[in-house]
Amino acid sequence: MKKFTKFICVALAATSLSVMADDDNALSALALQRANYSLEQAVEKVSQDYKGQITEFEVDDYHNRSSYEIETINLVTSEKHKLHLSLEDGSILKEKSSSIKMMGINRLDDDELFALKELQTSDFKLDKTIAMLKEKYNADVFEFELESEKGITFYKFKMVGEQGIKRVLVDVKTGSVIPVMSR
Amino acid sequence: MVWATEWWKTTKQASSVWRLTRLYTALLLLVVSVLLVVLYQLSIGQMSRQQSLQMDGFIMQQTQLSEQLSSSEFIKQFKNQSENSRQYILSYQTNSDLIGRLNAIPKNITTCPTLTRFPIWLDKYNELRLVSGCLQTLKEGAFVVAIDDEYLYTLKAQFISASIIALLLALLLGVITGVVFSVRVLKRINHINQAVSRVQSGQLSARIEVSKYDDEYDYMALHINTMLTQLEHSFETIAGITDAIAHDLRTPLGHLRQQIESEITEKSQQNLPTEQLQNMLEKLDEILFTFSAMLELTRLQQQKEQKIQHFKQLDLQKIIVDAVDLIEPLAEQKNQVLSIESLQSVLVKGDATLLFRVLYNLLENASKYAGEGAQIKVKMISSGFCISDNGPGISDSEKEKVFQRLYRIEKSRQIAGFGLGLTLVKAVVQLHDGQIQLLDNQPGLIVKVEF
Numbered sequence: 001m002k003k004f005t006k007f008i009c010v011a012l013a014a015t016s017l018s019v020m021a022d023d024d025n026a027l028s029a030l031a032l033q034r035a036n037y038s039l040e041q042a043v044e045k046v047s048q049d050y051k052g053q054i055t056e057f058e059v060d061d062y063h064n065r066s067s068y069e070i071e072t073i074n075l076v077t078s079e080k081h082k083l084h085l086s087l088e089d090g091s092i093l094k095e096k097s098s099s100i101k102m103m104g105i106n107r108l109d110d111d112e113l114f115a116l117k118e119l120q121t122s123d124f125k126l127d128k129t130i131a132m133l134k135e136k137y138n139a140d141v142f143e144f145e146l147e148s149e150k151g152i153t154f155y156k157f158k159m160v161g162e163q164g165i166k167r168v169l170v171d172v173k174t175g176s177v178i179p180v181m182s183r
Numbered sequence: 184m185v186w187a188t189e190w191w192k193t194t195k196q197a198s199s200v201w202r203l204t205r206l207y208t209a210l211l212l213l214v215v216s217v218l219l220v221v222l223y224q225l226s227i228g229q230m231s232r233q234q235s236l237q238m239d240g241f242i243m244q245q246t247q248l249s250e251q252l253s254s255s256e257f258i259k260q261f262k263n264q265s266e267n268s269r270q271y272i273l274s275y276q277t278n279s280d281l282i283g284r285l286n287a288i289p290k291n292i293t294t295c296p297t298l299t300r301f302p303i304w305l306d307k308y309n310e311l312r313l314v315s316g317c318l319q320t321l322k323e324g325a326f327v328v329a330i331d332d333e334y335l336y337t338l339k340a341q342f343i344s345a346s347i348i349a350l351l352l353a354l355l356l357g358v359i360t361g362v363v364f365s366v367r368v369l370k371r372i373n374h375i376n377q378a379v380s381r382v383q384s385g386q387l388s389a390r391i392e393v394s395k396y397d398d399e400y401d402y403m404a405l406h407i408n409t410m411l412t413q414l415e416h417s418f419e420t421i422a423g424i425t426d427a428i429a430h431d432l433r434t435p436l437g438h439l440r441q442q443i444e445s446e447i448t449e450k451s452q453q454n455l456p457t458e459q460l461q462n463m464l465e466k467l468d469e470i471l472f473t474f475s476a477m478l479e480l481t482r483l484q485q486q487k488e489q490k491i492q493h494f495k496q497l498d499l500q501k502i503i504v505d506a507v508d509l510i511e512p513l514a515e516q517k518n519q520v521l522s523i524e525s526l527q528s529v530l531v532k533g534d535a536t537l538l539f540r541v542l543y544n545l546l547e548n549a550s551k552y553a554g555e556g557a558q559i560k561v562k563m564i565s566s567g568f569c570i571s572d573n574g575p576g577i578s579d580s581e582k583e584k585v586f587q588r589l590y591r592i593e594k595s596r597q598i599a600g601f602g603l604g605l606t607l608v609k610a611v612v613q614l615h616d617g618q619i620q621l622l623d624n625q626p627g628l629i630v631k632v633e634f
Contacts, residue, residue, distance in 0.1 A: 149311040152302050169304050169311075176290035178311070180304040181272060 026141075028059035029160035031066040037090035039141060044070045044125055045090060050074065050081050053119050054126060054146045055112075055146040060084070062093050073100060073108070073117055115148035115172075122153075124172045129155070133168055139162055146172075154178055200368050204361030208354065212375060215353040219346045227338055235296070241271065242295050242328060244321050249321040250321065258282060261326065272303070272314060277324040280444035287528065288327055290320070295319040302330070371400045375407065377570070383613075387415040434476070439465055476603045480588070483537075483610040490534065490614060497538065499529040503568060505559055514550050514559065521546075524562040531567075531634045533615045541611050544604045545570050545630050551598055553627065566633045573627040582621040602632070 008154055032039060039057070040139025046054060052074030060069040066087040073080050078101045100107050108116070128155040130141050153172040158165060169178035203264035245264075249257050258275065274283030281288070289301040295317035302311050313336070316329025374392050381389035381478040390411060391404035443464050450457045483490070507523060514521045531538070548560045553574030562569045577585060577592065584590050586609045591602040612619045615634055622629040 015576070150302070150313055152311060152313075154302075154311075167306065171302070174290065176303050177287050178304050179274075179285040179287045179289055180306055181284050182286065182306060 004091050025158065025160070025165050028142050029140070029165070031059050031087060032160075034139060035066065035087035037085070037087055039068070040127065040130060041090060042070065042085050043130065045085070046070050046072055046083065047126070051076075052079070052081065053116055053146065054144075055116070057145070058143045059087070065093065067093050073112075073116055075100075075120060078106075111148045112149075113144050115153040118148070118153040119146065119172050124175060126155070128170070129170055129175070133157060133159065133179075137166065137168065139163075141165065152178075202364040204357075204365055206427060207364075210317070210355030211352060211353050211357045215349055223342060223346075227342055228333060230338075233484065234332065234335070235298075238271075238298075238330060239296055244315075245326060245328075246319060248541045249323070254323050257323075272329040272331065273317065273326060275324055275326040285327060288317075288325075292316065292318045292327065292563075301329075305371040316421070317369045321586060343395065352536070356410070359409075375400075375404060377411070379407075382411060382414075387418055433471075436471060436630065440464065443467065449560065473601050473603065474504065476601065476607065477588070479606055480603065480610055483607070483614055494532045494534060494615075497531050497533055497535050499531050499538070500526060500541055500563065500570060502535060502539050503563065506546055507540055507561060509543060510550060513547070517554070518551060519550055519553065519559055520557075521550075521559045522561070524560055525564070527563050527565075529563060529567065529634075531615065533634075534611075537614070541608050541632070542568075544608050545632075548604060549628075549630075551600070557627075564631075567631070569631045571624045571627060571630055573624060576623060576626055576628040577621055579623075585621070586619075590616040 020156070043054065043057070044060075050072045052072035054070060054072050056069070056071040058069050060067055062069075062084045067084040068087060070083045070085065074081075078099055080098050080100050082094075082096040082098075083092060085091070086093055105112060133139075133141060137159055139159040141159050143158040143159050144155050147154055154169045155172065157168045157170065159168055167180060169180065170176070171178055204272075232351040234403040245261070248260060251258065258277070259346075261273065261275050262282055264271075272284050274281060274285040274288065276282075276288050285303065289299070291299065292301060298315040298317050300313055300315050302313055304310075305312055312331055313333055314329040314331050315329055318325050318327050362503070363485035371394070378389050390408045393401050393404050393408070424604045443460055447457045447460045450460065503523065504526075507521060511521055546559070546561070549557075549570055549572040553559060557572050557574050559570070559572045562571070581592055583591065585605050587602075588606050589602040590606075591600060611618055612632055612634075617632060620631045620633075622631060
């Protein structure tokens with residue numbers, strides 16, 4: 001853990017203004033590091049309470065408080081929930097629900113809808129995948145989102161570990177890691 | 184839509200034209216398909232084969248190098264290859280390390296030379312790409328070789344879409360050509376059929392229209408027209424001869440009849456037997472009747488146009504009631520039950536006397552051949568009538584023959600008749616553009632007449 005913190009501090013000190021994204025990542029990782037309420041707990045709570053699919057998860061700031069910003073979509077009830085959970089105790093700081101349909105027409109684009117349907121019909125388990133990634137890469141997930149491209153639905157995870165920040169993609173259908181080409 | 188349905192019905196009936204259209208369309212589709220396959224093989228297929236060959240060569244080269252070089256030398260050259268190759272994406276997995284451009288070995292990748300299509304994430308472009316690759320096992324590890332062939336798949340997809348459009352256009356072209364062809368051919372054939380039908384119904388002067396194209400249909404029409412002219416001439420000659428014979432024989436036969444009648448009167452006054460003379464008179468009457476009927480038949484078949492001019496709008500209902508009334512005493516003699524069903528007004532343009540004869544002849548036949556106590560029913564239908572009985576009926580093999588002149592069914596020869604009744608009935612029905620059908624009543628016969 002000390003090594004992680006050291007890395008984050010070094011990353012923050014070394015970042016320039018041109019790499020604001022790296023800054024955000026490092027801050028998110030630092031916030032997660034200090035959280036009392038873990039990402040796994042947040043995923044479990046939202047999965048149980050909202051019964052939908054988590055499409056986005058990131059660490060954000062809500063009125064000067066670190067929070068998990070989570071977006072879930074339930075295709076059965078056609079509802080979309082946007083939540084802010086406190087990193088301190090997991091309390092709901094903000095909740096916004098809306099319908100994904102407007103006058104009977106789905107507001108989601110084709111890729112989003114396809115991704116959600118694929119996820120719904122697959123055997124993919126988000127909590128188990130997060131645990132698997134943690135063990136495999138010896139790093140922590142601090143951000144993820146559901147995406148679909150060229151007919152392949154995948155979760156794009158951002159992880160922080162001893163080797164820095166890395167991106168890992170997991171195919172929802174097969175559960176396997178999609179190789180990343182460095183350049 | 185109605186036009187299409189009509190065309191379909193007509194084309195389906197004209198099976199030869201339809202068969203030709205289908206054959207033409209199938210051949211057109213076959214030719215287009217063959218062309219597309221050849222085009223595919225010469226373009227995308229060739230590119231695909233070339234790519235496979237190059238990849239096989241590369242795999243073989245790396246396999247040989249792994250056997251010839253030391254482990255560190257091989258890794259060095261592989262690293263170099265993976266960093267510099269613009270064509271291939273390379274990764275080498277040893278027991279402890281993963282060298283190359285991919286951060287993981289794809290899970291379900293197949294062993295070379297069979298290629299698997301799998302996704303990779305391009306960090307530089309923040310984009311997912313689908314590549315084709317395989318895993319080659321070496322003595323100290325295994326390497327992945329993959330190629331970004333998305334352009335080839337895009338090209339294949341575009342080719343397939345274009346091919347489907349080309350095939351649909353070929354099908355459309357085939358169908359349109361077939362429709363035009365069949366409509367034109369059927370039009371010509373229909374002209375021939377209509378003319379032949381008019382001749383068949385007695386209008387011997389009918390001829391087939393000859394077009395300006397001067398093609399094989401026109402030659403056929405000319406031949407048929409010549410044949411019809413000869414046929415008309417022959418009929419006229421026969422009719423002339425028949426009329427002459429009738430005219431020449433009727434008078435002496437009439438005189439003969441008068442002489443026999445006088446002889447009978449004389450012998451009756453002298454109380455002498457006249458049975459032989461009576462028999463002779465009956466036979467002579469039969470001859471005269473047959474003769475008259477044959478002459479009438481000839482006239483009916485030849486003078487259609489003149490007769491049609493005198494046709495009037497008639498109600499079949501009245502004619503049926505009159506004919507039934509007339510035949511009723513004959514039926515009663517044989518204890519037959521005569522009934523009319525669904526009495527309704529059916530309007531027909533025709534000759535009342537001739538139509539009455541049709542009804543009377545058919546009812547008389549039913550009464551004559553159905554036997555004692557038979558049930559005879561006259562049922563009116565929307566376009567004509569049916570007369571049914573529960574007598575012995577007519578076998579299928581004889582149903583057409585009974586309409587021939589002087590034809591008599593073997594088993595009915597003991598019943599008086601000349602074999603001209605149904606011939607006359609058919610001639611009158613045809614004169615009225617109607618149809619007559621003999622059907623099974625199981626048991627018995629149904630005569631269906633429709634106008």
